[in-house]
Amino acid sequence: MARIVMKFGGTSMAGIERIRAVARRVKREVDAGNQVAVIVSAMAGDTDRLVNFCREASSLYDPREYDVVVSSGEQVTSGLLAIALQAAGVKARSWMGWQLPIHTDDAFAKARIEDIDTAALDASLTAGEVAVIPGFQGLADNGRVTTLGRGGSDTSAVAMAAAMKADRCDIYTDVDGVYTTDPRIVPRARKLKQVTYEEMLELASVGAKVLQTRSVGLAMKENVRVQVLSSFTGDDAPMADTLPGTMIVGEEEIDEMERQLITGIAHDKNEAKITLTNVSDTPGSVAAIFAPLAAANINVDMIIQNIAHQSAGRAGSTDVTFTVPAVDLARSIQALNDAKDKIGFEELVHDTRVAKISVVGVGMKSHAGVASTMFTTLGQRGINIQAISTSEIKVSVLIHEDETELAVRVLHTAYGLDADEAA
């Protein structure tokens, strides 16, 4: 007997036929003797419909009322899945966020789960009832409904797994696991059996959109074993406890056999590069650049400051290059131009035709030479590196976006990640 959380996304809940297929998948776990809580998303498209209603009603909508409106999508699917489970002969009931309750802070429309009451839930699970719980929603201290922000159902699932001390949190999604890189670019990408939380965070934040980033951070903090696996296989799919997907676990849990220097290669085309030319090379000038961006809540990622070029008779000046999310480019230009006098730059040059390529792996903590291999491999193919950033388990470079696929392929081979056969 295990206690597990199963989470199904909007595509899996899109229509009664699919909900019935989910019910059969849940029934297999129940028949295997497991206690199961299911976290459901709204039907695909439903949340967008509800969000659009709110926006149409007022561009400055009250987030407390927005939460009332958009939380209804998951309410519908949780009731329907409970009905479908009962029709399949499985004891089941739905629990709204306010019924358990799932306590959150009062940051309406982007709330964080603080605590989940599991007393009633435990009794129900122990009595053999499947609990169907809407993702994405909770209850603030003032008794009003909250939502966790888009993609919040992954976080609901992980938080529920932590609260009910589940053995596993299975996230059913439209991919069948986490790959060494994007299989559309590298057909020989391999599905990973295991990946650490830290690696998953780096892979997610640079473009591998399998799990909501916040849910991975929470899984790491709460030490929840998360499995990503496919919701689109038939009733003869392997049981989830045979681990057919990718397990996301702590570093200490990784099998020695599975350990590799590099776990995966991610790419991200959603960055924009900004260069400010001839910034005066005096104390405080760099701070003057980033203060207005921080004030505008814009995340700056890679930063390079060129070597100052000195001319006789005046202070040195330097070019400063950095990246921001492409969606924030216009606001960034505005903020920087507004502060032009204070910063004292000559020209602002920007470029959205860039891509960030990252090699990720906990193995690099104890191995030198990872970055060097990356630079050499790209150099041999004539790929120009525009910026570099590193963390303990990641090396990222900025290149021209036209070279994305080439870079990912040559790096995938260089780090020995290619499978014997195409996926």
Added chain:
Amino acid sequence: MARIVMKFGGTSMAGIERIRAVARRVKREVDAGNQVAVIVSAMAGDTDRLVNFCREASSLYDPREYDVVVSSGEQVTSGLLAIALQAAGVKARSWMGWQLPIHTDDAFAKARIEDIDTAALDASLTAGEVAVIPGFQGLADNGRVTTLGRGGSDTSAVAMAAAMKADRCDIYTDVDGVYTTDPRIVPRARKLKQVTYEEMLELASVGAKVLQTRSVGLAMKENVRVQVLSSFTGDDAPMADTLPGTMIVGEEEIDEMERQLITGIAHDKNEAKITLTNVSDTPGSVAAIFAPLAAANINVDMIIQNIAHQSAGRAGSTDVTFTVPAVDLARSIQALNDAKDKIGFEELVHDTRVAKISVVGVGMKSHAGVASTMFTTLGQRGINIQAISTSEIKVSVLIHEDETELAVRVLHTAYGLDADEAA
């Protein structure tokens, strides 16, 4: 300053433009200094969509889960109306049924309101906030969501008006009031300024579908002044406190000027007539007819027993005729045939081509001759009366359905109800 409840149906909530029009209507009441609670229905069509989901998921759905699913429609519109009110500069917030809460019994999918907590609501209204409350929903003692059955939002509105001691409960609907009869049949039908609860119950139950019957009964019990008025007039419509619709009140409140012998004429084509021939005229034989119908939860309305015809040498026999709702006809035939031996009838004859015509008015309590006028008027036009039933304030006859319009028109004239000009 008055305290009022305003209730808007699904057509008024169908889309953001209409919700904005409702917000303007509410704002006019707020600007006039009133405290306002608004009861809303789901968007037109939305409840049907949700009910169909449940039916598709299982023909034997759990009503507790059905209530979770279908109550979401009103949740959406209450959040949206709160947003639209705020956008119009009106302080407003939504209150779900479980938040107030609106306590009901645990008859899921057809619950009855038992009690409404108004402490938090009172504070909010007194602080000048409009309360937006989803109709049709409540909370059972076990903490689960209930719904009141189709059309329950009228009942929600009346119950809320009673609980918050409102001066008036204004029901905005797609007609502008209650008429002396169906204006599609009689263009000279007059809008009634006032009608008593009892009359409204008779008019509603025989086909004037302006208000849900249960809500009228509740208004009578709780002595709530209910006004029916149109939601489809522009921003220059008269204010509701000038009573432009029809007020439903206790008999003692009816203006002397407004008192009439007959208030209205209703028709109902949803009955079916059943005749059992040659039922043996012995004690208990009639009971044997109606027991199986009662057991099948079928409401029998008009009953006539013909005079027994006696033949030499055997017990008398008689024909028994009665009406049932047309939707229950098949089940009625089944139940009667199953009990044929016990009842002892010869033949079962049925006819759905009948109509029930009723003249309604509290005035007839103190006036004789109402029924006589009805029979004479119909007889002069050659309209055959197949059955008769009466109550203190109503006389109903069953006729061939082809003669419905003719009967309604001649009776409307005979009782002096025609307006000077067509409506």
